[in-house]
Amino acid sequence: MADVILKADDLFKHYPIKGGVLRRTVGHVRAVDGVSFELNRGETLGIVGESGCGKSTLGRVLMRLEEPTSGTVNFDGVDMFSQSGSTMRKLRRDIQIVFQDPYTSLNPRKTVGDIIAEPFEIHPDVVPKGGRKKAVQELLEMVGLNPEHINRYPHQFSGGQRQRIGIARGIALRPKVLICDEPVSALDVSVQAQVINLMEKLQDELGLSYIFIAHDLSVVRHISDRVGVMYLGRMVELGTEEEIYQRPTHPYTQALLSAVPVPDPTMRGKREQIVLTGDVPSPANPPSGCRFHTRCFKAQDRCKVDDPELIARPDGVAEHRSACLFAEPRVIVETTDVTDVEHDSRFATTEVVDFDDFADDSGLMPADAFATADRSQSVDETEGPLDRPSNTHGPVDDEPLEKRGPRV
Amino acid sequence: MTDTIAATVAPGAAGDDVGEARSLTQDAWRSLKKNKMFWISVALIGVFVLMAIWPSLFTSKDPGFGDINNVRATPSAEHWFGTDTQGYDIYARTIYGARASIIVGILASLTTLLLGGVLGVLAGFYGGWLDALLSRITDIFYAIPLILGGILFMASFPNGANSNYFVVVGKVVLVLTVFGWPTIARLMRSSVLQVKPNEYVLAARALGASPWRIIRSHILPNALAPAIVVATINLGVFIVVEATLSFLGIGLTPPAISWGVAISDALNAIRTYPHILLFPSLFLSLAVLAFILLGDAVRDAFDPKSR
Amino acid sequence: MTTTTTSSAPVSDYKPDADGRLLEVDDLHVEFHTQEGVAKAINGVSFDLHQGETLAILGESGSGKSVTAQAVMGILDMPPAVIPSGAIRYCGQDLLTMPEEQRRKMRGPEISMIFQDALSSLNPTFPVGWQIGEMFRQHRGMNKSDAYAQAVRLMERVAIPAAKERVKQYPHQFSGGMRQRIMIAMAIALDPAVLIADEPTTALDVTVQAQIMALLAELQEERQMGLILITHDLGVVADVADRAAVMYAGRIVAKAGIDDLYARPAHPYTRGLLESIPRLDQKGQTLAAIGGLPPNLTRIPAGCAFNPRCRMAQDVCRTDVPALRDVGQQKSACHFAEEVLNG
C-alpha cells in the first residue's frame, strides 16, 4: 500500500448565492460537491477539468484558505480542519501553494528578497534572523534565478521568472505537499517547459508531493503519476496516468482527451473526435442523476436518475475508479513511449537555470552562468560541448509587467 | 536597417537600466520630479507651512496691535497690504491667519485619513456583517454635505465668549473629521476590495500570516495611494470650510486671527475698501490651489496610465 | 440559406487575382513610439493569403502576431504606432495608401476579425442581436427588424441554441464559448473574403476550442474564405492550418507547408518550440526548453534576433541578419538552415 500523505474525504464547498433586496440566500453554487481522493508521498496528482468545475476551489479548501462546507482532510495523520491556532500554523508549513498568475501572485511593492523571506518572518523559528538572507539566496539559486537579484522588484522579471519566485516562496518552508494551481498556464510554451522541468527537479530533491491543477491535459500527462478528472464539482475518474490516458472509461474523460489537439499534422482527421454539445451546466443547479448526462453521448434514461459513484470499474486491463454507469475503456490517444528517445540538445535544453537572469549581470558572465548551470544539472543529458558563445550579453527583457500579458 | 539596429544595441548596453530597482512608489516619485506643477505647489505649501509655524519670520508687526488713527489705509511702505477697519496691519494678519487654516487643513486631513482609512480597511478586509454595518454608517454620513454638517454642529455647540484658540481649532477639526471621513472610507474600502483577491494576499494567508500582518504589509501599501491623493485634495476643501465657518461667525472668532475672520470683517467695507478683502482671499485661494495642485500631481504620478 | 444572403449581398468591387490571391503583405514595418524608445514591433513581414486557405501565424507572446493582424485590419492605434514602410495589398489595392473612408467600408464585407477576448470585445450594454445586426444596418442600410432577422439567422448558423429567444439577451448572459460564437457571427455577417482570427480559442476550454475550430473550418469551407489563424498553440495549427509562418521579434523566421513545419523544421526556433511542448500522445517525454526570453523590442540584438537564445549561434549570427530564404520546400531565416533541416 502506498504511503498516503493527504487524504480528502467527501469534501463539499458550497457558496451561497445572495439575491433580492434583502440579500437572502436563494441558492448555492456547489463548487466542490463531494470529492474524495488521496495523495501519496512523493507523487504528483494531476487534477484536470473544464473551467469552473471546481479545481481552484478544491485547492483553496485543501489549503484551508476557505473552510469547507463539510468533509475532512487528513494530512499526514492529522485531521486538518479540526486544528486551530498554533497547530494550524505549524501545519501550514507543510502544505503550500503556487498560484497561476505570475502577475498578481507577487506583491508589486516588495522586493524579491522580501517576498521569499516572508515565510521565514511568519514562522521565525524556521531560520534564525541572521541566516535569512542566505536562505533566500539559496532558494533563488534552487529555482534557477540569479541570487544577486534579491533586491529587484517583481515587475523587473518576466512571467516565467516570476513563477520561479512564486515557487521559491512555496518551497521556502520545505513543505511536504505543494498545491500548484495552474502554475504554467499563463506562460509561453518555450518558458513553460523550463518551469515544468524545474518543478520535477525540486520534487526529486525535496521529496515533495504535488497536487497539480491544470486544464492542459498534455502538461498534466507529462508531470503526473496519477490523475483525477473533475466535472461540475465532482471527481468523475481517478487513476494512474496510464489508466486515464490509455484506457479512460468515463465518457467525459474520453471527450476531453479527444478534444486536445496533437501537434502532428499527419494525425489530422485520423483521430477520433468526440464533440460535446452544449455548455457546462450551472454548478448552482447541477443535473439530476449523473451530472454529465446533459452532454453525454452515451447517456441512457437511467443516467437521469441514478447518480453513479466513483468506484473501481473494469478498464480492460485491470480496474480503476470511474463514476459512470456504463464505464467502458476506449482508446482515444494512441500513445507512443518516447522514454528512450534522445532529445536534440542543439535546439533546446533540459536545463532549469534561467540564463537570462544571469546574462545581464556584469559580475557574472554568462559563461559562468552556463558553467554553474552545468554543475547543478539534474537530468542526465549527453550534451556536446556548449557551443553557446561566452561573450554574449543577452538582451535583457525588462519590459514592465503591464505590457507583457501572459501568452497573449 | 541592419546598421541602425546594430548601432542602437551596442553590446553591454542592454542591461543598463535594469539594475536599478524601481517600485511603484519610486516610479511615482520619478514622474513627480519631472512635474512643474508639483514643484510649484510644494514651494507654495512650504511657504504657507513656514508662515503657520513661524509667522514672525515674515513680519515684525504685531497683528494684535490696532492703530485707531490709521484705519482702512491703502497699501503703503509702512503697511504693505494696508490696514483694516480696526487699524490692524493686514499683511501681518494675513500671515498670522495662515496658522489656523494650515493647522485645520493638515489635522483634519490626517484625522479623516486615519478614521476613514481604518474603517474602510476593516469594512473591505473583513466584509460580512461588519462591512454591511460600516457601509451603512458611511452612507449616512456621506449623505450630509460637509458645509451643512459643519454649520449645524458649530451652531449647536457655539463657542464660549473666551474659548481658547486651540479648543476652537480642535472643534473645527473634529467637525471636519466627523463629516469628512466617509469619502476616504468608501475609497479605501473599494481599493482594499481590489487588492484583497490578489494571489499574493492569498499566498500570505496560506503561509499563516496574521490579519494584521496581511493588512500592514500587503493590503495597505497597495491600497493607500488613492486615499492619500484624495486626502491631499481634501486639505484644500477643509481650509475652505474652516474659512467659511469663521466667516459665518461660528468657527474661529476674534480675537483669534484667521483668513475666514478677516474676510468676514472685510465685508463691512467691501465697496469702499476692497483691498481689505482682497489679500486674505488671495492667500486663501492660493493655499487651496496649492493643495489641489499637489493632489492632482500625486494622483497623476500614481496612475500608471498617465505615464 | 447562406446562398440567399450571398446573392442579395452587393457584388464586391474587389476580385482576387488569377491564382486566387486575396491578400499580400509586403515588407511591412510597424514601430511604436513610446517613452522608453522606439519599439520595432514588426520588422519586414511578408506573406500572402489565397482563397480558401488557412495560414497560421505562430509565435510567443510579444512576437508581433496581433500587431500584424491589426495592421492588416487597419485598426492599429496611430500614434503610438507608425508604419514607416511596407504595403498591404488586398486584391491588388494597397490598403495603406487608401483613403480611410474607403478602408473603413471594407472592414466587415471584405476583411474582418475575431478577437481573443470575446467578453471585452462585445459591448455589454447592447443585446447581442443588436450588435450583430449593427453590421447590416451600417453596411447595408437595413432596417431594425430585418437586421434582427439576419442576426437570428447568423446565430443559428454558429449553432447557438434557441437563437430566436436569445437574440435580445446581453453578452454576460452567454458562456465564454457562446460569446466567441457570437463574435464569429459578427465577423462573418457580411461574408468577408478574409477572416483574421487572433487567438480565437486561447481563453476557452479544449472542448469548446474543438467546437469553435470545427465551426471555423466549416464556415471557411462553405465560403471559401482566406483565414489567418493567429495562435501560439502548435496543436491547433497542426489540426487546421495549410501553411504556417513562425514569428520571432517582429519577423517571420520560418514559413512552410504544415507537414514540413512539423516533420522537417528548418529553423532552430521552430525546432526548439516543438521540443518544448508536452504531447498528449507521448509518455516518458523529455521536455526541453529554449530558455531565455524574447528580446525587448526597443533593443533587438544585432544580427539574428534569436542569437542570444540560439544554441547553434555562431559569430556570423551576431553580425548579419539572416534573410528569409528558400530551403528545400520551405523558407527559413537562419544562416544554418540547411544544417537544421538535415541534421
Ligand SMILES: Nc1ncnc2c1ncn2[C@@H]1O[C@H](COP(=O)(O)OP(=O)(O)OP(=O)(O)O)[C@@H](O)[C@H]1O
Ligand atoms: N467565492 C465564490 N463565491 C461564489 N461562487 C464561487 C466562488 N468561488 C468560486 N465559485 C464558483 O465555484 C465554481 C468553481 O470555481 P473554481 O474557481 O474552483 O473553478 P476552476 O475549476 O478552478 O476553474 P478555472 O479552470 O476557470 O480556474 C465556479 O462556478 C465558480 O463560479
Ligand SMILES: Nc1ncnc2c1ncn2[C@@H]1O[C@H](COP(=O)(O)OP(=O)(O)O)[C@@H](O)[C@H]1O
Ligand atoms: N499600443 C502599443 N504601444 C506600445 N507597444 C505596443 C502596443 N501594442 C503592441 N505593442 C508591442 O508590440 C509587440 C508585439 O505585440 P503583439 O503583436 O501584441 O504580440 P503577440 O505576438 O503576442 O500578439 C509587443 O512587444 C507589444 O508590447
Ligand code: SF4
Ligand atoms: S452515467 Fe450515463 S450520463 Fe453519466 S457518464 Fe455514464 S453514460 Fe454518461
Ligand code: SF4
Ligand atoms: S541565424 Fe544563427 S542565431 Fe539565428 S537561428 Fe540561425 S543559427 Fe541561430
Ligand SMILES: [Mg+2]
Ligand atoms: Mg481555477
Ligand SMILES: [Mg+2]
Ligand atoms: Mg496577441
